[in-house]
Amino acid sequence: LAKRLGGAVGRIVCATNSNDIVHRTISRGDMSMRANQQTVSPAMDIQFAYNVERLLYFCSGGDATAVAALMATLEADRAVALPPPLLHAVQDTFVSCAVSDAQTLQTMREVWAADGYALDPHSAS
Numbered sequence: 001l002a003k004r005l006g007g008a009v010g011r012i013v014c015a016t017n018s019n020d021i022v023h024r025t026i027s028r029g030d031m032s033m034r035a036n037q038q039t040v041s042p043a044m045d046i047q048f049a050y051n052v053e054r055l056l057y058f059c060s061g062g063d064a065t066a067v068a069a070l071m072a073t074l075e076a077d078r079a080v081a082l083p084p085p086l087l088h089a090v091q092d093t094f095v096s097c098a099v100s101d102a103q104t105l106q107t108m109r110e111v112w113a114a115d116g117y118a119l120d121p122h123s124a125s
Contacts, residue, residue: 020098029087032079
């Protein structure tokens with residue numbers, strides 16, 4: 001939203017754990033539900049982040065009909081592929097990654113060793 005209003009926004013990084021629907025959506029346009037996995041960052045243990053629907057709305061230029069159709073297909077089929085123009089619009093602003101529990105815990109150890117700060121697993125992802 002800030003970017004649309006002229007804010008100096010470059011790229012926004014979205015990181016998630018092994019429940020990686022956000023990463024797959026942003027990186028490949030693959031918005032498919034999978035089995036939920038328990039991780040060391042439980043607040044991210046979801047299969048669909050509702051902020052993604054908002055992201056798609058803004059990246060589609062406010063096309064509520066197109067986004068509603070995508071959401072209906074996702075709900076019915078548990079999977080939908082983003083159309084290439086929408087995927088490219090998403091990727092103009094967003095990049096993503098998914099990290100394992102091992103990577104999360106390693107980051108927490110590194111921050112503790114370097115700064116004496118106990119980083120929570122959600123920030124370490």
